[in-house]
Amino acid sequence: MNSSVQAYRGGVLHFNDDPAFAGDAYHWHEDGLLVVDDGRVIAAGDHAQLAASLPEGATVHDLRGKLIMPGFIDTHIHYPQSDMIASPAPGLLPWLETYTFPTERKFQDPEHAGDVARFFLDELARNGTTTAMVYCTVHPESVDAFFTESSARNVRMVAGKVMMDRNCPAYLADTAESGARDSEALIQRWHNKGRQAYALTPRFAPTSTEAQLALTGELARAYPDTYIQSHVAENTDEIAWVKTLYPEARSYLDVYDRYGLLRKRAMYGHCIYLDDADRARMVGTGAAAALCPTSNLFLGSGLFDFAAADGARMSLSLATDVGGGTSFSMLRVMNEIYKVARMGGTYLPALRMFYLATLGGARSMGLEGTVGSFMPGNEADFVVLDPQCTPLLARRTNHFEALEELLFALALLGDDRTVFATYSAGKLLHSRSESRA
Known part of the structure; x- marks a missing residue:
């Protein structure tokens, strides 16, 4: 049976507050799943917890090794x-x-x-x-x-x-x-x-x-x-x-x-x-x-x-x-x-920089609850980042001990090449993958 649900498996990160002022400001799922339908976020969390709830016929995109976060x-x-x-x-x-x-x-x-x-x-x-x-x-x-x-x-x-x-x-x-x-x-x-x-x-x-x-x-x-x-x-x-x-x-x-x-x-x-x-x-x-x-x-x-x-x-x-x-x-x-x-x-910290570029921007624009995070019901605007996109970034991110280290490397060493794919309202806008996965 076909389903319109699309699921994206990889590292999933999004924010619920400014890390400078809140101790529990983000959601990080190292092996995560972002579930999208009809241009909106249905769920975001651990793959182990969400995979069984996917409807029959849902398409799962395997992006393990990459980071999925709000656009x-x-x-x-x-x-x-x-x-x-x-x-x-x-x-x-x-x-x-x-x-x-x-x-x-x-x-x-x-x-x-x-x-x-x-x-x-x-x-x-x-x-x-x-x-x-x-x-x-x-x-x-x-x-x-x-x-x-x-x-x-x-x-x-x-x-x-x-x-x-x-x-x-x-x-x-x-x-x-x-x-x-x-x-x-x-x-x-x-x-x-x-x-x-x-x-x-x-x-x-x-x-x-x-x-x-x-x-x-x-x-x-x-x-x-x-x-x-x-x-x-x-x-x-x-x-x-x-x-x-x-x-x-x-x-x-x-x-x-x-x-x-x-x-x-x-x-x-x-x-x-x-x-x-x-x-x-x-x-x-x-x-x-x-x-x-x-x-x-x-x-x-x-x-x-x-x-x-x-x-x-x-x-x-x-x-x-x-x-x-x-x-x-x-x-x-x-x-x-x-x-x-x-x-x-x-x-x-890198966590705050990524907050400012996502939920921070949405809050500043009065768009929290619309874009900027993966809360259920938000519009499914997201980006897929590739830590292996350049030899230097790949070498640095092959050995990191904490999320902050990974994000810091992406921020300090990344550029347009780091963007593997960009989605708006659940639709692919850009991909550097030949398979357009």
């Missing part, structure tokens, strides 16, 4: 910047002017936008990322192209049209009114359609007038289950610029707060130079931080302060920030965030 969640990434990743510049602001803005100009062409969107989503899948918060360009066509492609793949994505009505090239500028009007139309067209959700996306405070931020705040109140995404406190030159533009604001973060843009489902990239009052405000409003170490190191922006953030109990997640970030790989992000933390005097 990675990238909470800050720019899909239009795929084509200008790894562009040289002495800092954030000249990098924007020289490379970013000219590249984004091309996205008024739907065909070009669609081509980049397909490449971008392929790269996410190849790197094990199943959910992302994505910046499009100022052009509504760029959003339509992205959501058309992500919807066809049935991947859970959040994206939005960038809004900027000053301090940018005229060919990329909208107005406060047109930015709000276009954003509302896109919300109505795409938000909560299938697995797609919309993010109100003022690029960053220097490129929006007070009128634009005020209208964005009105949209945030009118559509309270939408997302908000922007940048804050990334670079010292940027912060000084914001002070000249918004002299009445207490801080860079306060600019957004004044317009009602701090709330649950608000994600702010970087958050390097917040003070204690800012951190308390992030926590009090439910806003979250997307940590972007590869970008921060590449652009020389600074080092995130884990001790201060954890002291305030900020909601944290990990992000690639392509194209300021130099890789689509969340494993590469873990590699860099570990070093950033060490330079600031904080030790990040």
